[in-house]
Amino acid sequence: MKLPKPVLWTVITLPLLGLAIATAPQQWVPHEWRATLFSWFGAGAYRALPESERYQLPEAGEICPPDFNGWRQEQDIEGVHIAAAAGCVADNPYLIAAAVKGTNNVSADTLLKSGLTPDAIVMGRDLDGDGDPDEVTIRLEVAELNGGSPDLPVPITTFDIAPGIQPGMWVFAPKSFGMSTENFESRKANPLLRAPAPAIRVEQGDRVTLILENNHYLPHTIHLHGVDHPFSADHGMPHDEAAAHGDHATHGVGTDGVAETSEMPALPGNAQIYRFAPRVAGTFFYHCHVQANVHILMGMQGMFVVEEARSNNSVQTLNIGAGQVRNSSVAVRERYDREYDLHYFDLFKKLSSTVQDYADTRLRLQAQHRDWNITEDSPNYFLLNGRSFPYTLQESLVAVKPSEKVKLRMLNGGSGNVAVHTHGNRLTVTHLDGIPLNQPAQYMRDVVDMAPAQRLDVELNTTDDGLHNYGEGVWLMHDHHEAAQTTDGIYPGGSISVIAFESYLEPNGFPRVAGSDWQKFFTAAYYRKDVPVWLDYDPGGLFGAPAAPLRPLVQALIFGAALAGLLFQLRALLPRRRPIR
Numbered sequence: 001m002k003l004p005k006p007v008l009w010t011v012i013t014l015p016l017l018g019l020a021i022a023t024a025p026q027q028w029v030p031h032e033w034r035a036t037l038f039s040w041f042g043a044g045a046y047r048a049l050p051e052s053e054r055y056q057l058p059e060a061g062e063i064c065p066p067d068f069n070g071w072r073q074e075q076d077i078e079g080v081h082i083a084a085a086a087g088c089v090a091d092n093p094y095l096i097a098a099a100v101k102g103t104n105n106v107s108a109d110t111l112l113k114s115g116l117t118p119d120a121i122v123m124g125r126d127l128d129g130d131g132d133p134d135e136v137t138i139r140l141e142v143a144e145l146n147g148g149s150p151d152l153p154v155p156i157t158t159f160d161i162a163p164g165i166q167p168g169m170w171v172f173a174p175k176s177f178g179m180s181t182e183n184f185e186s187r188k189a190n191p192l193l194r195a196p197a198p199a200i201r202v203e204q205g206d207r208v209t210l211i212l213e214n215n216h217y218l219p220h221t222i223h224l225h226g227v228d229h230p231f232s233a234d235h236g237m238p239h240d241e242a243a244a245h246g247d248h249a250t251h252g253v254g255t256d257g258v259a260e261t262s263e264m265p266a267l268p269g270n271a272q273i274y275r276f277a278p279r280v281a282g283t284f285f286y287h288c289h290v291q292a293n294v295h296i297l298m299g300m301q302g303m304f305v306v307e308e309a310r311s312n313n314s315v316q317t318l319n320i321g322a323g324q325v326r327n328s329s330v331a332v333r334e335r336y337d338r339e340y341d342l343h344y345f346d347l348f349k350k351l352s353s354t355v356q357d358y359a360d361t362r363l364r365l366q367a368q369h370r371d372w373n374i375t376e377d378s379p380n381y382f383l384l385n386g387r388s389f390p391y392t393l394q395e396s397l398v399a400v401k402p403s404e405k406v407k408l409r410m411l412n413g414g415s416g417n418v419a420v421h422t423h424g425n426r427l428t429v430t431h432l433d434g435i436p437l438n439q440p441a442q443y444m445r446d447v448v449d450m451a452p453a454q455r456l457d458v459e460l461n462t463t464d465d466g467l468h469n470y471g472e473g474v475w476l477m478h479d480h481h482e483a484a485q486t487t488d489g490i491y492p493g494g495s496i497s498v499i500a501f502e503s504y505l506e507p508n509g510f511p512r513v514a515g516s517d518w519q520k521f522f523t524a525a526y527y528r529k530d531v532p533v534w535l536d537y538d539p540g541g542l543f544g545a546p547a548a549p550l551r552p553l554v555q556a557l558i559f560g561a562a563l564a565g566l567l568f569q570l571r572a573l574l575p576r577r578r579p580i581r
């Protein structure tokens, strides 16, 4: 017996459709149908949860890169004493020597090893005969980090703020020679080109000439925030001095760095000269003041320190990448055992990516100024001295010994407040915005708050008396805004660092941490959010991610078959087209 085709298809399709409905996951079924369906087919039986997915973490980067060049060691170069580096990644000591003596006063060998040009830091006369030069000329350029290139599909002159995290940035950089990358094979920036812009140090009363040689493709300026400087090049500097420089062209030109009120900025290929003689010592700030909402937050900012005048006080003109000051001024050494520059700032992912998304400058400008809207955005990356956790612990940890006095110069260059909280230690604020507080006005806190652009000079006294300090350890030091403890929302990240007692430092300079596995923090996968955050807490996978179940696929196949059957049946019901003869 042969069944008619529609009947045959109904016999095949209907049970298939029934099976599809009966086995559909409960969440697929509208709530009001569920009771009816359960009464027909019964409620779904308990189904075991899927296994946790197995992850194999990619190989981690080095927690502490080896110090092949011996840069970490305490050393003397050309008579300049350079303290041992606290962290495992150290600044170039030859650069420190050149920054103290001037690029015009060091040997060709030291200059070569520093990477600076001969005119990067030029020291002049000792005008008051106190044993240190009182004229200094500093030349800065502008570098783009992690920018896009028409020649490569990936950013070049890369500077990782955290493993695999490369936001576009602009920074002031010392005038240097050679390639912007480490070598021909590498895309990595040479160590002179990094965030933040170098901390600049001069001595109180110095005749400073700061020259911005704009090698970048946009206009820029330098605004000397809090630093005693004249409004126009006509003021503040004795006229014979200006004449001695043979530069009358700067007369009448503003030097406040503001494109709208004092001077036209330095256009690409041009230079802007800032001459000043700061009368007041303190911790200040410098930044570009062109389209400040964009240029400051692209990273064009650095710390500016005016050291108190003393005899034989050759200061470390540049502290690259901020961090530990390995050659402190005389006045700081009088009162403190160590000194650290701590520069906090933040970056917006959307703004930073504009230099990667477009090659055409005009499209970058449109994206930065007219498409991106700061009032509708919040920052994604939080940096301490240009890096985020875990790299902050390689470079910007505060290493201490018991019963020391340590000077921390803190700057908030970011878009929001920074609330630095110290575990195990209380900080005493000694200066606000560079101005000393008298003894009764100094205050002790475990959270110190800084408004944008504000500076705090802080004394960290490591005397274990239960008030200043609770004893030795690896004590966290972090912005207590929770967002700032993340890197684009993944914890731990942001500007987290530590106060590490030397008894808790490994010989390579990394803190001896206890607790969870640190390898994962040194993988790009962790910061790409590819792995569960507690991957290592439980080998059984209790906190892992559920493995993708096979069920949806099987379900889709059953549904697909049922649907195909239905369609086929519908087609059979349509009137047949007869071939035309």
Ligand SMILES: [Cu+2]
Pocket: 219, 220, 221, 288, 289, 290, 295, 300
């Ligand atoms: Cu600028």
